[in-house]
Amino acid sequence: MLPDGSGYFGNYGGRFVPETLMPVLGELTDAYTKAKADAAFWVEFDRLSRDYSGRPTPLFFAEQLTKNGGGARIFLKREDLAHTGAHKINNALGQGLLARRMGKQRIIAETGAGQHGVATAAVCSMLGMECIVYMGKEDVRRQSLNVFRMKLMDAEVRPVASGSGTLKDAINEAIRDWVTNARDTYYLLGSVVGPHPYPMMVRDFQQVIGKEARQQIQDQFGRLPDYVVACIGGGSNAMGIFYPFLDDRGVRLVGVEAAGRGLATGEHAATLVAGNIGVLHGAKSYVLQDHSGQIKEAHSISAGLDYPGVGPEHSYLKDIRRVTYVGVNDQEALEGFQLLCHTEGITPALESAHAIFYAVRLAGSLEKKQIVIINLSGRGDKDMGIVADALKVKL
């Protein structure tokens, strides 16, 4: 069972944080371990997942998309239909319930595209907790709709101007807040990144995606899929859908990173494809860095993938070759985005559009009897402005 007692997945993970946070992470691990063993905690999680988040989300046979691909049957795991529009609600709900159990009233979070911020704001609103969301200045600009949604749910959104003004800087600022207010504040981290126990805990709350998908495909088809494809920024939706399939050796898993303007330009967010080993935000993992160990700014058309790090468990899965990691660039993601609108009348998040582009091409190279599941991690309403700009359409 990974991670080990020190929070390592093979060589990756751990706790590279200031001393101030070490005791706090210890408490958090203890609290989570107890909650995990408590059936009542999961009864509550399952109840709210059903009645609040709308789980289970459907597994949809995308017939037109399949025709377009011209090969394997393509299924979409519809996380876009979950409350607040993405898989992020699963983790926000789980950690929100944990924070309540721990008696913490002040919740802080970081957000890139705003999906995790919105999910956290929603859960805090529902559970009656204070919510502060750190968001890069650049992301505040390009995801203004989500900023407004968070504010409507009484969250305070704090723009972060340092660095590139994106997700990496929002996490830095959230950690600074946490270091300062460690005693009464719960840091509701939104992906499978950060110091132990976050990568484990976020994975555990997200694996509901894979568990459902694994059951649904067997119910519908009587067998497991040949491929599962998901996009990767920090890697939480991918970890969530991959995890329950890890022991199914016949199921190939593909993680799709953002190749941005192209791997050769250096302007991308393909950490596993093009990065190397380093330490960022409390964990050892693959990172994008220069020759002197400075973290590089990532680039992606999708704010949710725009991150120069990745969860340590993905680094481990790359090294043991259980998961294949590939890159899809901005232009290709836009194609994937439009393709799903045309074929199925579904507007995907730009993040998920990376997985769609790759999976459709993959399906085309496979036989008709084979099955590909795409994790449609979120819906694209938030991206309308960006897509319109990219397509040179005036709204």
Added chain:
Amino acid sequence: MSRLASSFKPPAGKALIGYITVGYPDIKTTLEVVPLLAKCGCDIVELGIPFSDPLADGVTIQKSSFRALQNGVTPKICLEIARQLRQKVDIPLVFMSYFNPVLSYGLTEFVTDCIRSGIDGLIIPDLPPEEGVELEVITRQRGLDLIYLLAPTSTESRIRLVAEKSLGFLYLVSVAGVTGTRSRLPADLAGFVARVRTVAKQPLCIGFGISTAAQAKQAARIADGVIVGSRFIQLMKTGNLDAVAVFAKSLRYALDEVPRLTLKK
């Protein structure tokens, strides 16, 4: 005894430790300010290696790091600057770096080059002892002091762990938070220091949030040394070092007024 440890040995007074970011506002200033700090009464100087994501630092040091990176400062350049400074000053020089630049340089190579450049110790704010095992072996072999930190949130068992491992001195973070000037020291500081003192044999130095002579004096009453960073960085902004000298001297005078002999025998 290491150069670092001997600077706390009686009859030495309370240690004044100054922090500067290497290459802020430029490299020329770094080469001038360290000898000046030594002349004005600093017993140890911490040389900050700039990092892109300094998550334990407040706004002042974030900005100085950013500026230093814009000036093209790398760990390699910091080592070269340290080598030049070592020819100018005798006081211990300590590197403060986040872990990733050190990891990227190569742990063994970095420690070896530190020794070559005359560096005495290493402070890595995002490397708790649990993650420092490999680096510890290398630093011990080569005689570089790896200095660990404790915080007001540290439990008794963590205090014991860190006290067992830290060499040179123990860095006590005065307050749960990031670096930067604050209007007052936390009320429970004496209690925290006392908790550590019962366990630790090393000299105890207090840092984070100390920016005036009065605060330095207050901290020195309970500790063996005082670390001042952000205030120096603020004063260096223009590159005119007169104010830095005046401030360093005022800290020195303040510390010299505090009775000695808090070190355990």
